[in-house]
Every structure is written in structure tokens, then in C-alpha cells.
Amino acid sequence: MSSPSQILQRIKAVFLKEMVQMRRDKMTFGMMFMMPIMQLVIFGYAINNDPKQLPTAVLVEEQSPITRTIVQGLANSNYYEFVMQTDDPRETGDLLARGKVAFVLSIPAGFTAQLLRGERPQLLIEADASDPTAASAATAQAQTIIAQALRHDLKGGLASLSGQPPPFDLVVHRKYNPEGVTAYNIVPGLLGVILTMTLAMMTGMAMTREHEYGTMENLLAMPARPGEVMVGKIAPYAFVGAAQTAVILIAAKLLFNVPFIGPLWLLLFGVMIFVVANLALGFTFSTIARTQLQAMQLTFFFFLPSLLLSGFMFPFRGMPDWAQIIGEIFPLTHFLRLVRGVMLKDVGFLQVLGELLAMGLFTAIIVAVAMLRYRRTLD
Amino acid sequence: MSDDFAIDVHGLVKRFGSKVAVDNVDLQLPRGEIWGFLGPNGSGKTTTIRMICGLLKASEGSGTCLGFDILREAAQIKALTGYMTQKFSFWGDLTIRENLEFVARLYCMPDTARTVDETLEKLELTHRQHQLADALSGGWKQRLALAAVTMHNPQLLLLDEPTAGVDPQARRDFWDEIHRLSLEGMTVLVSTHYMDEAERCDRIVYLANGRKLAQGTVPEIIEKSGLFTYQGRGPGVRRLAERLKGYPALKYVAYFGAALHISSSSREAIEAAIARETAPDVTWSETQPTLEDAFIAMMDDAGIDQREHA
Numbered sequence A: 001m002s003s004p005s006q007i008l009q010r011i012k013a014v015f016l017k018e019m020v021q022m023r024r025d026k027m028t029f030g031m032m033f034m035m036p037i038m039q040l041v042i043f044g045y046a047i048n049n050d051p052k053q054l055p056t057a058v059l060v061e062e063q064s065p066i067t068r069t070i071v072q073g074l075a076n077s078n079y080y081e082f083v084m085q086t087d088d089p090r091e092t093g094d095l096l097a098r099g100k101v102a103f104v105l106s107i108p109a110g111f112t113a114q115l116l117r118g119e120r121p122q123l124l125i126e127a128d129a130s131d132p133t134a135a136s137a138a139t140a141q142a143q144t145i146i147a148q149a150l151r152h153d154l155k156g157g158l159a160s161l162s163g164q165p166p167p168f169d170l171v172v173h174r175k176y177n178p179e180g181v182t183a184y185n186i187v188p189g190l191l192g193v194i195l196t197m198t199l200a201m202m203t204g205m206a207m208t209r210e211h212e213y214g215t216m217e218n219l220l221a222m223p224a225r226p227g228e229v230m231v232g233k234i235a236p237y238a239f240v241g242a243a244q245t246a247v248i249l250i251a252a253k254l255l256f257n258v259p260f261i262g263p264l265w266l267l268l269f270g271v272m273i274f275v276v277a278n279l280a281l282g283f284t285f286s287t288i289a290r291t292q293l294q295a296m297q298l299t300f301f302f303f304l305p306s307l308l309l310s311g312f313m314f315p316f317r318g319m320p321d322w323a324q325i326i327g328e329i330f331p332l333t334h335f336l337r338l339v340r341g342v343m344l345k346d347v348g349f350l351q352v353l354g355e356l357l358a359m360g361l362f363t364a365i366i367v368a369v370a371m372l373r374y375r376r377t378l379d
Numbered sequence B: 001m002s003d004d005f006a007i008d009v010h011g012l013v014k015r016f017g018s019k020v021a022v023d024n025v026d027l028q029l030p031r032g033e034i035w036g037f038l039g040p041n042g043s044g045k046t047t048t049i050r051m052i053c054g055l056l057k058a059s060e061g062s063g064t065c066l067g068f069d070i071l072r073e074a075a076q077i078k079a080l081t082g083y084m085t086q087k088f089s090f091w092g093d094l095t096i097r098e099n100l101e102f103v104a105r106l107y108c109m110p111d112t113a114r115t116v117d118e119t120l121e122k123l124e125l126t127h128r129q130h131q132l133a134d135a136l137s138g139g140w141k142q143r144l145a146l147a148a149v150t151m152h153n154p155q156l157l158l159l160d161e162p163t164a165g166v167d168p169q170a171r172r173d174f175w176d177e178i179h180r181l182s183l184e185g186m187t188v189l190v191s192t193h194y195m196d197e198a199e200r201c202d203r204i205v206y207l208a209n210g211r212k213l214a215q216g217t218v219p220e221i222i223e224k225s226g227l228f229t230y231q232g233r234g235p236g237v238r239r240l241a242e243r244l245k246g247y248p249a250l251k252y253v254a255y256f257g258a259a260l261h262i263s264s265s266s267r268e269a270i271e272a273a274i275a276r277e278t279a280p281d282v283t284w285s286e287t288q289p290t291l292e293d294a295f296i297a298m299m300d301d302a303g304i305d306q307r308e309h310a
């Protein structure tokens, strides 16, 4: 019999109360905004800091002015630090596997002659991509560095060789991490991780707090209805989610210049669904947990596998089938695909529809569970 | 009809799984009266109150509260009721003012700021309004809680052990306030363990094991218990007490201050016992049974061992 305006008024009452309580807990409030920035700086530092002077072994099976130029050019680039040079392939054999070097550059015999004949001989760089951040910047630069170095030598009659394509064929073998998760993937991923952490946990704790302190019955004894309490208590954290998203996206752009090529609205739409999924999750946890500590533990119980199996830590396609199947359950998995797709690859709505639907389905199921359990809180 | 009754419920039953917490309770509470709700811990007082205001659905039974159906019209009931829950606690991280503002907003009161100002003034808490509620002492918390649940001028007050753990002076103040509210026309149902508080009520309902054992004014309940009570005084009562407890016909042997009270529904049984357990330094006289004597005798009649509930 309550009019809609009364319902809104009561939701607002709970909302305002929650906002005050949230801000009064200075430590938690600070964490919610310091955590994203701190993590961004930590991860972002790794991104920004193009790793330089990575240990490199050079296998030169042929000495010539051209090969010397190539080796010299790479050495001057600062990306590589030649720790050994040899003409015996047995010596470079397992350096990479043992982690002694990050790269092995191989210049095969006959390289110079083929190059001069315009046959585009192969240059091989084997990279230890198990640390993708380390590997990617250096290999990405190699072709340019070598082409530029050769330009000095290829003058006069050989000038025709210094144009495009370069007179050699650079082959990069990424070892140990063929998918090569690139550094830029991390910032979009952090968005998902931070939203999961704070939203699911904070909502869960805010809801359990009323039970733990015995104030839930006060709320229900007053005219607040379960649904109104739920909306009023969750809404502040939706704002927190929006603010965190803004902080992370702006910092990603300003501090680390992460490319952002897809449509913003699609990203925000995805964020919205993901935020709702996590709020609902936190709420469900609160109907299971009796104390705030339990709510926190439940969040971690959920968060860890979702972190490990979502593709944030390890390349998704590199995981065994069973892990991929479990991974598909987590909203974080789909959110990561969506954010990476939109930010880095400019995918459109239809291409991420599957991810949106998967997150939507998860949310619907979780909300249903939450409502079923929440009804019984006093009984 | 239910118009004369603030609470009019019949045959209330509440089961939690296989446990019957409330068993067939009727309650007709006329408007404007103060009723006390007594009974040992776990006797079903809180559960009954929750069913009355629609917070819990009764497993069986039906009725109205302030004319609204307790099963279907909980929202209307809550809007007209002030319910101070058993462990009513404020949000300790909100200030006194913020707590009251929150309550005023929840009740959709038109002028939140003014209502809160007035309430604070009435409580003489205006100068402390910006302190956190946690800073208040127990007695003050109780008064603030009462103010909070009456801010919206309810017709019915449900108070669940409102004075538990509060000092005697604060309890007296609290009861003065209840009587003042009653004069304004509020109906009050208050649960308590204190006999002196029970005597301040118009009527008492006594619950044990979920069942209503008695209802009426204090003298009525004492009279209905059909009890005779003797009190013994003197240095020797302590030795006698243990021996008297062995008499099955004596329902109740207990100290009342320095005096030993023994009660039974049979005067002869008491006199026979006293005659056998003579002690030169104890003098016996008949006395008026107290409410507590009556309750304990009733529990005994109902086959409830009071020590379980002590």
C-alpha cells in the first residue's frame, strides 16, 4: 500500500545512512580509492618501464660487415645486453630454458650473401616470453632497430635494399608463452579485479554488519522492507564502482597511455553489468555469512579462483580444458574479454554480446539466490 | 470487535522447524492500556511480539493489530507501531542526530529536521547531538531508543525488555516516560523480567514454554494462583531451607531478602511441614504471596522446572 514516493523516500533514508557510515570508516573508504591507484602504479610501473638491457646471447655463424652492423645496432639500442657471442650453436643451446638470457639472436651462415642478393634471409630471435612484459617491448623494436642500423651500410648501389620491406625476414619465436599476454592487457584487467574485490566484499560486509550488530531487526521493525534496505544499502557501492572505474580509466590513459580504441559506451555498459553482478554477489554472500569476517572470507573464496582462471594471471587459452570450463562461469573472465576487446581491439557490440549475456545470466542466477535467501533472514 | 482492541489475536502458533516457540496464544489488548509481558527466557515473548507487528508470519492463528491483519498488512501495522526490539541498538558510527534523522526519514516524516530538533530538545540531548551514539551510556541509549520509536507518534508501543541492564534510576525515568506516553493515548505492551515493573502495568500476561499461563491484574494473578505463603525469620532459616525443599507439597522455598518464603496451595501442608521442622530461633508468620511466588507456583503446576530457565 506504500506509494512509490514513500518507497523511494525509505530507500533514500537507507542510502544516506549508508553513505555517512561509509565515509566515516576512513580506513575502508581510503582503501577503496587508494587500492586502485596503488595497484595501477605497481602494475603500470612494470608497463611503463620498457625493460632495457635484457641479457642476450648472439649466435653469429658468419662474420661480415653486415652482421657486425646488425649486432652493433642491437647492442646500441639499449634493449639488449650481449652477454655472450659465439659461433657454436651448442653453446647457446639451453641458455634460454635455464633463464640465463632473455633472448637468443641467431644469424645463420650465408646471411650476408643472401641479403645482398635481395633474397630476404631469416634472422631469428628466440624470446623467453614467460615474462611477457620483458619480451614484448624488445622484440617489437628489433625489426626497426636492425633496419635502421643497416641503412648506413646499404648505400649507393645497395640503397634499393634499404626500403620497405626490410631486406631480411625477422622471425620471432616466443617461447613458453605463445599467446604473449601483452602489458597493455594488464590495466584493463585490473579494472575487473579491483571492481570484484571492492564491490563484492564491501557490499557483503555492509549487509552483514546489520546482522552482526543486531540492527537488521530495527530496520525491519521500522517500515523499511527487505527490498528497500537492499537497494538503499547497495546503491552507494554502485557509485563507488563508478568512481573506481573513472579513476582507473583516467589513470590508465594519463599515466600509462594505454590505447583506447573501442567505443566508450560499450565499455561503460559492460562495466555496469559487471558492477551489478558483483554487488549481487556480495549481497548473496551476506545472506550466507553471519559476520563481516565470514563475508570477507567468502569473497576471497570466490575471488581467488576467479582471478586465477579468468585469464588475468595466465593466458586463458593456455589453460587445460577443465580450467577453461570453470573459468567461463566467472563474470571476471567475460569482463576481461570485453574490456580488452573494446579497449585494445575495437570490437563492436555484437562481438561482445556473448560476454554480456554470460555476465547477465550469472547476475540473474545470483540475484535469484539472494532474494530467496534474504526473505528468510528473520524467520 | 477489534476496534476497541489495539491487539486482537487468536490461537497464535509459531514453529521453528520442529520447535514450537509460541503455542496457541490469545491476546486482547484494549486501547490505551499498559500490559506487561512476563515469562522466563525462551518462553516466546519476543516471537509473539514479532508476529503481532508482522515481522514474523504466524504458523497458525490469526488476528489484527490496530485493525490491520497481522498476516497481510504488516506495512500498515509497522507505520502505526513503535517497536523497540530486544537488543535495540543504534548505529554506533552515526551521531545521535544522524540516527534520529535516519529513523525520521524511514517513517517518511514530512519535516525531518524539525522533528529531530524537537525530539532532541525533549530529551535534553541537543548539546550532544553531534556525538556518536556509541558514546551514550546505557540509560541514555534506552531513552534515545524510546524517543526514536515514538517520533512518528505511533498508536501502539511494543517494548521488548527495554530496561534490561539499566540502573534503577534510569528504569524509573523510563517508566515515567511510558506512563506519560500512555496518557497521550498510546497502547503499550512491554516485556520485562522485573517484578516491580510488572506491578506498574494495568495487566500482565504470563508466558512459559510458549503457552499463556496467566493473565490479569497483579492481585488477580496472585489470587488465582490459590497460593498460601508463610515467611520464616531468624538465624536458623538457612538450615531449614534445605530440609523444607524435600517436601513435595511445598511448591516454592526461597529467600526473600533475609526471610524464607514457603508456598503451597495447601495451608495444611505448610503448617505440617513447619511443625515437623521446628527450630527455636525461627519465627513463622503467614504473608501475602508475591507475584513472583505466583509465577513460580504456576510454572510448577504446568510441570515446568524453573531451574531450566534460571
Ligand SMILES: Nc1ncnc2c1ncn2[C@@H]1O[C@H](COP(=O)(O)OP(=O)(O)O)[C@@H](O)[C@H]1O
Pocket (backbone or CB within 6 Å): A378, A379, B016, B019, B020, B021, B022, B039, B040, B041, B042, B043, B044, B045, B046, B047, B048
Ligand atoms: N529464529 C529462530 N529460529 C529458531 N528458534 C527460534 C528463533 N527465534 C526464537 N527461537 C526459539 O523460540 C523460543 C522462544 O524464543 P523467544 O521468543 O525469543 O523467547 P523470549 O523472548 O521469551 O525469551 C526459544 O526457544 C528460542 O530459542
Ligand SMILES: [Mg+2]
Pocket (backbone or CB within 6 Å): B042, B045, B046, B047, B086, B160
Ligand atoms: Mg525475548
